[in-house]
Amino acid sequence: MNSRLSRSLSKLSAVRLFHLSMPVLYAGLLLQLLQLFLQSGISGVSWTDPSMLAASLLFVLFLVGITRSFRPQWILTNSRAAVFELLGLLTSIAVFASTQANFRVPLPAVIMMSALFPLIFSARIALLCVLLAASGATLMQSRGLISYDGSALSVASVLCVGLIAILLKRALDLHAAAVKQARMNERRFNAIARATRHVFMIADAGYRIKYANPALQEVVGYTKEEIEQDNVWPAVHPDDAQAHQEKLRYLRDRPRSKIFSRHRSRHKDGHWVWLETRGYNMLHDPAINGLVFSVEDITARKDAERKLESEHALLRAVLDLNPAMIYAKDTEGRFTISNSSFHRQFGYASEDELRGKKVHELIAAQLGSGQERHVARIGDALHLQDIEVIQSGIPLREIETQGFWEGDERRWYRSNKYPLHDADQRIVGMIGITRDITERKEYELRLEHQAHHDFLTGLPNRRYLLKKINEEIARAKGIPARTSVLFCDLDFFKSVNDTHGHEVGDKCLVELTHRIRMALPEVDFVCRYGGDEFVILTHVPLPDATVKAQQLIQVLSQPMIAGDVIVKIQASIGVAQLRPTHKSASELIHDADAAMYQAKERGRSRVETFSLTLQHNATKRAQMDVALRFALDRDELSLCYQPKVSLIDGSVLGFELLLRWRSEEYGDIPPSEFIPIAESSGIIIPIGLWVLEQACWQLNRWQSEAGDRNHLTVAVNVSMRQLMQPSFLSDVAEILARTGIAASSLELEVTETSAMANPAQTAETMAALKTLGIRLALDDFGTGYSSLAYLQSLPIDVLKIDKTFVSHLGKQQNDDAIVRLIIALAKTLHLEIVAEGVENKAQMHELQKLGCLIGQGHYFSPPMKQHEAEKLLRANRQFLQA
Numbered sequence: 001m002n003s004r005l006s007r008s009l010s011k012l013s014a015v016r017l018f019h020l021s022m023p024v025l026y027a028g029l030l031l032q033l034l035q036l037f038l039q040s041g042i043s044g045v046s047w048t049d050p051s052m053l054a055a056s057l058l059f060v061l062f063l064v065g066i067t068r069s070f071r072p073q074w075i076l077t078n079s080r081a082a083v084f085e086l087l088g089l090l091t092s093i094a095v096f097a098s099t100q101a102n103f104r105v106p107l108p109a110v111i112m113m114s115a116l117f118p119l120i121f122s123a124r125i126a127l128l129c130v131l132l133a134a135s136g137a138t139l140m141q142s143r144g145l146i147s148y149d150g151s152a153l154s155v156a157s158v159l160c161v162g163l164i165a166i167l168l169k170r171a172l173d174l175h176a177a178a179v180k181q182a183r184m185n186e187r188r189f190n191a192i193a194r195a196t197r198h199v200f201m202i203a204d205a206g207y208r209i210k211y212a213n214p215a216l217q218e219v220v221g222y223t224k225e226e227i228e229q230d231n232v233w234p235a236v237h238p239d240d241a242q243a244h245q246e247k248l249r250y251l252r253d254r255p256r257s258k259i260f261s262r263h264r265s266r267h268k269d270g271h272w273v274w275l276e277t278r279g280y281n282m283l284h285d286p287a288i289n290g291l292v293f294s295v296e297d298i299t300a301r302k303d304a305e306r307k308l309e310s311e312h313a314l315l316r317a318v319l320d321l322n323p324a325m326i327y328a329k330d331t332e333g334r335f336t337i338s339n340s341s342f343h344r345q346f347g348y349a350s351e352d353e354l355r356g357k358k359v360h361e362l363i364a365a366q367l368g369s370g371q372e373r374h375v376a377r378i379g380d381a382l383h384l385q386d387i388e389v390i391q392s393g394i395p396l397r398e399i400e401t402q403g404f405w406e407g408d409e410r411r412w413y414r415s416n417k418y419p420l421h422d423a424d425q426r427i428v429g430m431i432g433i434t435r436d437i438t439e440r441k442e443y444e445l446r447l448e449h450q451a452h453h454d455f456l457t458g459l460p461n462r463r464y465l466l467k468k469i470n471e472e473i474a475r476a477k478g479i480p481a482r483t484s485v486l487f488c489d490l491d492f493f494k495s496v497n498d499t500h501g502h503e504v505g506d507k508c509l510v511e512l513t514h515r516i517r518m519a520l521p522e523v524d525f526v527c528r529y530g531g532d533e534f535v536i537l538t539h540v541p542l543p544d545a546t547v548k549a550q551q552l553i554q555v556l557s558q559p560m561i562a563g564d565v566i567v568k569i570q571a572s573i574g575v576a577q578l579r580p581t582h583k584s585a586s587e588l589i590h591d592a593d594a595a596m597y598q599a600k601e602r603g604r605s606r607v608e609t610f611s612l613t614l615q616h617n618a619t620k621r622a623q624m625d626v627a628l629r630f631a632l633d634r635d636e637l638s639l640c641y642q643p644k645v646s647l648i649d650g651s652v653l654g655f656e657l658l659l660r661w662r663s664e665e666y667g668d669i670p671p672s673e674f675i676p677i678a679e680s681s682g683i684i685i686p687i688g689l690w691v692l693e694q695a696c697w698q699l700n701r702w703q704s705e706a707g708d709r710n711h712l713t714v715a716v717n718v719s720m721r722q723l724m725q726p727s728f729l730s731d732v733a734e735i736l737a738r739t740g741i742a743a744s745s746l747e748l749e750v751t752e753t754s755a756m757a758n759p760a761q762t763a764e765t766m767a768a769l770k771t772l773g774i775r776l777a778l779d780d781f782g783t784g785y786s787s788l789a790y791l792q793s794l795p796i797d798v799l800k801i802d803k804t805f806v807s808h809l810g811k812q813q814n815d816d817a818i819v820r821l822i823i824a825l826a827k828t829l830h831l832e833i834v835a836e837g838v839e840n841k842a843q844m845h846e847l848q849k850l851g852c853l854i855g856q857g858h859y860f861s862p863p864m865k866q867h868e869a870e871k872l873l874r875a876n877r878q879f880l881q882a
C-alpha cells in the first residue's frame with residue numbers, strides 16, 4: 001500500500017497537482033457564494049445581476065477544472081490559459097466582493113490561489129502573480145472594495161505559500177524530469193539488453209546472479225532463473241577452469257578491479273562454447289553493489305580464427321615445402337612474404353628478417369662491399385621487372401636468368417611474376433616464383449649439345465653445320481661473303497676398317513679430328529659431316545681456303561699409330577666459296593662435295609676447287625647417272641671384243657670384252673666417262689654381272705661351234721666395287737654353272753690402282769675366286785706402285801703392262817727398262833704377260849725382243865663387234881703373217 005502510494009506520489013507532477021486542486025478551490029468559493037445567497041435570499045437577485053454573473057463565471061471555471069481533472073487532454077493547459085483563468089477567478093471574486101456587502105474574501109482561497117497558480121506558471125510569472133494577488137487584495141480591501149483579512153500576517157502567509165509553491169513546482173518539475181529520464185534510460189537499457197547478443201550480468205560477492213539479460217539463455221542455454229534455482233554455473237572446460245576461477249577470485253577480492261578471460265563453457269545442449277568475459281568489481285557502488293560481467297560468445301570467431309590459423313599453417317607449409325623461391329612484395333618493391341627456400345638462398349633466418357627490405361639490400365649482402373655498381377645494375381633490373389608487373393597488371397612469365405650475380409653463372413633460374421590483388425581487385429603488390437632449373441637446363445644443354453655434336457669426335461655434326469651456314473647466308477643477305485667450305489673425305493677409309501677393324505678406324509677418326517683442329521685456327525668451324533667426311537667452314541676467300549686444304553692434306557696423310565698398327569690415311573678435299581646465289585647451306589655443301597668428288601676422280605689425296613665447269617660436269621654426270629640406270633633395260637649397252645694376239649705366231653688367243661654405251665640422249669659415251677659414274681652410283685654391279693654373263697655365253701657359243709678353239713679365253717674387267725660385293729663369288733659361280741664354260745677360260749681383270757686401294761680385301765677376294773679356277777689378271781700394271789711383296793700375295797695369272805709404257809717403247813729408255821723389269825718380274829713370279837696398247841710394228845718388235853709373248857692393241861685390231869670377232873675366229877686369222 002505504501003509503495004503504491006509512493007509510486008502515485010512519484011507520478012504527481014506540478015501540473016497534475018494544479019488540475020486536481022483547482023476544482024476544490026472553485027468548489028469552496030461556490031459553496032461560500034451559495035451560503036451567502038441562501039442567507040440573503042435568492043429571490044431578490046436577478047440573473048443579470050453582476051454578482052450572479054460572477055457566480056456563473058466561477059461555476060464555469062469549476063466545470064472546466066472538473067473536466068480537466070479527469071480529461072486533461074480536453075483542456076488546454078499552459079501559462080497563458082492559466083493567466084486567463086486567474087484573471088477570470090480574480091474578476092469574479094472582485095465583482096462579487098464589490099456587489100455583496102456581506103461577502104468577505106476568504107483568506108484560505110487567496111492562499112490556495114497563490115499556492116496553486118505557481119504550479120502552472122514559470123517561476124517569474126508566478127512570483128509576479130503572487131505579489132499582485134497579495135498587494136491587489138490588500139489594495140481592494142483598503143479601498144473598501146472587498147472585505148478580506150488583509151493583515152500583514154495574511155499577506156506574509158500568502159507570499160510565503162506562493163514562494164513555497166514556486167519551489168515545490170520546481171522540485172516537482174525536476175523530479176518529473178528525473179523520473180522521466182530514469183524511465184527512458186531503463187527502457188533503453190532494457191531494449192539494448194534484449195537486443196544484444198552479449199550477456200550482461202550482475203552477480204553478488206557470492207557469484208549469485210542478481211541480474212542477467214535474455215542473451216544469457218541464448219549463449220549458454222540456461223535462463224537466469226535456472227541458474228538461480230540450481231545455483232550451478234555452466235561448467236567451464238577443464239583446461240580453462242583453473243585460470244578462470246583464479247580470475248573470478250581476483251575480481252571479487254579486489255575492489256574496482258577488472259578481469260578479461262577467455263574460456264570454454266558447456267552449453268546446456270552439451271557442446272562447448274567459447275566465451276570472452278570482461279568483469280568489473282562494482283561492489284563499492286551502492287547502486288550496483290555487485291560484480292558486473294559482460295560475456296561474449298566468440299565460438300564463431302574462435303572457429304574462424306582456428307580455421308584461419310590452420311589455413312595459414314597449411315599455406316605456410318605449402319610455401320616452405322616448395323623448392324621454388326616464393327616471395328611477395330608491396331607496391332614499393334619491399335618484401336612482405338617469403339618462403340624458406342628463398343631464405344636459404346639468400347641467407348636469411350626468417351621472413352621477419354627479410355620483411356621490408358628491397359632487392360638491392362639482398363644483392364648487396366650477397367656481393368659484399370665494393371660491388372655497388374653491380375648491386376645497382378642487378379637490383380635495378382629485378383626491381384624494374386617487379387614494378388612493371390605492379391604497374392601494368394600483366395604477369396611476366398618464364399623469364400630465364402643465368403645466375404643473378406657474378407660467380408652464380410653456373411646456376412639457371414626461371415621466374416614468373418604476377419600482380420597481387422586485394423579483395424577490391426586493386427593491385428597491392430606482386431608475387432614472384434623463382435625456380436632453380438640448373439639441373440634441367442644442364443640436361444637440356446647436354447641434349448642440345450648431343451643433338452648438335454658427334455659422339456665419337458665431339459665435333460659439331462651435320463645439323464649444326466647446316467644451321468651455322470644458313471645463319472651465315474641469312475646474314476650475308478645476298479652480298480658476296482668471304483666464307484668458304486672445305487669438304488674433306490678420307491680416301492679408302494673402308495679398307496682401314498676392313499683391315500684393322502672398326503676400333504682402329506674409330507681411333508684414326510679421333511686422331512684425324514685432333515690433327516684438323518690443331519692445323520686450323522680456332523675460328524674455323526670443323527664439323528664431322530658423315531662417316532669419314534669432315535666439313536670445315538672458314539671465313540676466308542677461295543684461294544686462301546684452297547691453301548688451307550692443301551695444308552690439311554699434308555697433315556692428315558702423316559702416318560699415325562692407332563692401337564698397335566701404323567696407318568696412313570689420305571684425304572680428298574673439295575673447296576667451294578659461298579656465293580650470293582646460294583639459297584641454302586645444302587647448296588654450298590653440294591658445291592664443295594662436287595669438288596671433292598672431282599678430287600676423288602682425279603686420283604684422290606688432292607684438292608679441287610669448285611668452278612662452273614666442275615658444276616657443269618657434275619650436272620652432266622648426275623644426268624648421265626640417271627640415264628645409265630635405264631641403259632640395261634633400254635638395251636643401250638653392248639660389248640666389243642679386242643683380240644689378244646700371240647707375239648710368237650700371231651694367233652688369236654682370246655678377247656678382252658669392252659663395254660660400250662650408246663645413249664639415246666647423249667649418243668656414244670666413252671667408257672672412261674661412264675664407268676666411274678656407274679662405279680660411284682653402284683650400277684656397275686648389275687652391269688658388271690650382265691657383262692660377265694654375256695661373255696660367258698659368247699664363249700660357250702664359240703667353244704661349242706669350234707671344238708678346236710677350246711683354248712680361247714675371254715677377259716672381263718671387274719671393278720673394285722664388284723669385287724667387294726659379298727655375293728660376287730657366288731654370282732660368278734652361278735654364271736659359270738649356267739653357261740657351262742670352263743672356269744679357266746674366263747679371265748677377270750682388276751686394275752692395279754683399285755687393287756692397291758684395298759689391298760687386303762682384294763687379295764682375299766681374288767684368293768676365293770681362284771678356288772673356282774678362274775684366271776685373274778692385274779690390269780694397267782705399272783701405274784699403281786704395288787710392291788713385289790704385294791704382287792706375291794695376289795693369286796694372279798696375268799700381268800697386263802699399261803699402254804703408257806708400251807707407247808714409248810724404243811723412244812724412252814726409261815720405259816724400255818720398266819717394261820723389261822715388269823717382264824722379268826712376271827717371269828720370276830711365273831705370270832703370263834700381256835702388253836696393252838700395241839699400236840705399231842716397232843712396238844711389237846720391241847716387245848718380242850724383250851720377251852713379251854702376248855700383245856693387244858690397234859696394231860692388231862681395234863675393239864670389234866661380235867660378228868667381226870666371229871668372222872676373225874672363223875677365218876683363223878694369223879696376225880703376224882705378212
Ligand SMILES: Nc1nc2c(ncn2[C@@H]2O[C@H](COP(=O)(O)OP(=O)(O)OP(=O)(O)O)[C@@H](O)[C@H]2O)c(=O)[nH]1
Pocket residue numbers: 456489490491492493494495497501502503504505506509530531532600604
Ligand atoms: N671406324 C669407323 N668407320 C666408319 C664410321 N662411320 C663410317 N665409317 C666407315 O667409313 C667408310 C666410308 O667409306 P666410303 O667413304 O664410302 O668409301 P672409302 O673407303 O672412304 O673410299 P672413298 O671415299 O671412295 O675414297 C665406310 O666403310 C664406313 O663403314 C665410324 O664412325 N667409325
